[in-house]
Amino acid sequence: MTSIPIGIIVCSDRAATGVYEDRGGPAIHDYLGKVLTxxxxxVLEVIRDERAVIAATIERxxxxxxxxxxxxxxxxxxxLRDITPEATLDVCDRQLPGFGEVMRxxxxxxxxxxxxxRQIAAIRNKSLVINLPGKPAAIKTCLxxxxxxxxxxxxxxxxxxxxxxxxxxxxxxxxQ
Amino acid sequence: MTSIPIGIIVCSDRAATGVYEDRGGPAIHDYLGKVLTxxxxxVLEVIRDERAVIAATIERxxxxxxxxxxxxxxxxxxxLRDITPEATLDVCDRQLPGFGEVMRxxxxxxxxxxxxxRQIAAIRNKSLVINLPGKPAAIKTCLxxxxxxxxxxxxxxxxxxxxxxxxxxxxxxxxQ
Amino acid sequence: MTSIPIGIIVCSDRAATGVYEDRGGPAIHDYLGKVLTxxxxxVLEVIRDERAVIAATIERxxxxxxxxxxxxxxxxxxxLRDITPEATLDVCDRQLPGFGEVMRxxxxxxxxxxxxxRQIAAIRNKSLVINLPGKPAAIKTCLxxxxxxxxxxxxxxxxxxxxxxxxxxxxxxxxQ
Numbered sequence: 001m002t003s004i005p006i007g008i009i010v011c012s013d014r015a016a017t018g019v020y021e022d023r024g025g026p027a028i029h030d031y032l033g034k035v036l037t038x039x040x041x042x043v044l045e046v047i048r049d050e051r052a053v054i055a056a057t058i059e060r061x062x063x064x065x066x067x068x069x070x071x072x073x074x075x076x077x078x079x080l081r082d083i084t085p086e087a088t089l090d091v092c093d094r095q096l097p098g099f100g101e102v103m104r105x106x107x108x109x110x111x112x113x114x115x116x117x118r119q120i121a122a123i124r125n126k127s128l129v130i131n132l133p134g135k136p137a138a139i140k141t142c143l144x145x146x147x148x149x150x151x152x153x154x155x156x157x158x159x160x161x162x163x164x165x166x167x168x169x170x171x172x173x174x175x176q
Numbered sequence: 177m178t179s180i181p182i183g184i185i186v187c188s189d190r191a192a193t194g195v196y197e198d199r200g201g202p203a204i205h206d207y208l209g210k211v212l213t214x215x216x217x218x219v220l221e222v223i224r225d226e227r228a229v230i231a232a233t234i235e236r237x238x239x240x241x242x243x244x245x246x247x248x249x250x251x252x253x254x255x256l257r258d259i260t261p262e263a264t265l266d267v268c269d270r271q272l273p274g275f276g277e278v279m280r281x282x283x284x285x286x287x288x289x290x291x292x293x294r295q296i297a298a299i300r301n302k303s304l305v306i307n308l309p310g311k312p313a314a315i316k317t318c319l320x321x322x323x324x325x326x327x328x329x330x331x332x333x334x335x336x337x338x339x340x341x342x343x344x345x346x347x348x349x350x351x352q
Numbered sequence: 353m354t355s356i357p358i359g360i361i362v363c364s365d366r367a368a369t370g371v372y373e374d375r376g377g378p379a380i381h382d383y384l385g386k387v388l389t390x391x392x393x394x395v396l397e398v399i400r401d402e403r404a405v406i407a408a409t410i411e412r413x414x415x416x417x418x419x420x421x422x423x424x425x426x427x428x429x430x431x432l433r434d435i436t437p438e439a440t441l442d443v444c445d446r447q448l449p450g451f452g453e454v455m456r457x458x459x460x461x462x463x464x465x466x467x468x469x470r471q472i473a474a475i476r477n478k479s480l481v482i483n484l485p486g487k488p489a490a491i492k493t494c495l496x497x498x499x500x501x502x503x504x505x506x507x508x509x510x511x512x513x514x515x516x517x518x519x520x521x522x523x524x525x526x527x528q
Contacts, residue, residue, distance in 0.1 A: 115450030
């Protein structure tokens with residue numbers, strides 16, 4: 001059985017330069033390990049908050065590594081260095097506004113500052129890119145809010161069939 | 177009493193080529209027949225999922241047919257051929273993000289994959305364009321969620337006064 | 353103690369030409385007077401609904417007057433003269449979609465026509481710009497929905513530390 005590559009991009013100046021031990025990447029890895037029942041492996045990149053670098057990394061993970069799903073962590077806030085959504089749009093051609101709406105709504109139930117998140121989801125060819133926050137608890141909140149729709153989205157854009165553990169998340173596929 | 181033209185655009189390769197019997201167009205026609213108490217008539221177009229064709233059809237229904245309301249069905253998902261929102265933006269100049277938000281929220285109560293819908297509403301001169309999904313049940317969910325605000329929106333952009341059957345939908349117009 | 357300048361921009365042809373007594377500006381002034389415990393003063397501008405004028409006023413209040421927060425009132429609807437969101441985007445470089453979503457959701461609990469509001473929030477350098485509706489009641493609804501997140505947003509973009517009266521609004525700052 002072929003292993004499905006899934007991209008995890010940590011966007012953080014401090015993590016990339018070793019000043020700070022990233023916790024977002026491991027939180028995403030752990031979540032995917034629980035939710036997916038496919039044979040899969042992470043393609044992990046820890047990079048600086050540079051728009052061109054983030055964009056080029058998404059592009060490579062989509063086009064060269066052929067990741068059907070690319071999850072970024074960090075860089076979605078209002079600060080000057082938070083540039084992940086812009087970098088995502090630079091290399092994607094269609095946005096899915098429902099992801100950002102639902103992730104913010106879910107996060108808002110926990111902290112009022114959830115409205116400051118500018119996270120988006122968008123598609124590049126056969127890859128779905130989802131921006132996630134940096135904190136592990138917020139990552140889980142966001143993925144819980146959207147993951148049921150992720151496998152069907154990847155079906156629609158021509159990617160591999162992802163299967164989930166229904167005890168953790170029940171993937172939804174409408175009857176045709 | 178003059179009859180008000182309302183545009184219904186079915187965006188579907190399969191319907192346009194006769195492979196598939198469209199059910200979205202009739203569902204919209206039926207809904208408008210129940211909700212509107214004005215004298216009105218549909219201007220129906222069944223076209224392929226081509227961005228330029230959809231854009232030109234919206235343009236003609238707005239500028240030549242003078243439809244104050246143009247409802248599209250189909251082409252709002254994440255798949256490559258789903259291009260209705262982009263075509264809509266190509267010929268409209270102001271977006272109304274609240275429509276997409278509320279239609280997705282209402283649909284989300286029914287299916288988790290509602291977040292995959294990229295549907296928008298936007299204005300071209302004196303015409304309000306609203307993207308709807310393809311399935312009749314989803315069309316009803318979306319129209320139920322927004323229709324109370326449609327007549328006042330059309331008042332504000334200089335269109336005819338639409339009246340609704342309050343047993344079906346109570347149009348809301350704020351007191352000035 | 354230095355006084356913090358906060359911009360209030362009334363976008364209204366009728367108010368600017370004296371045909372109509374603006375009530376939006378005073379409503380915002382009153383709200384800030386209750387919620388903020390800092391020493392602050394308003395920089396008030398009453399201007400016409402001209403895109404270039406609104407954009408230039410936001411620019412000046414941000415760059416010259418150094419307002420960390422700029423609140424506009426009026427011009428967010430679907431009518432042809434409603435152009436405040438476009439003018440805001442003209443001079444801002446990053447949008448915060450959560451503000452518009454949450455303000456519309458809160459307003460929707462009061463009037464179905466809340467979905468017609470196109471209001472946005474965006475950042476220009478060290479200034480947060482938030483579009484508000486024109487009516488005092490709607491202004492309060494919107495500010496109540498978002499103000500808890502405003503001080504932390506201004507922290508993140510490098511502005512002064514705003515303090516709120518917890519009896520009126522409890523500013524939220526996540527623990528680092």
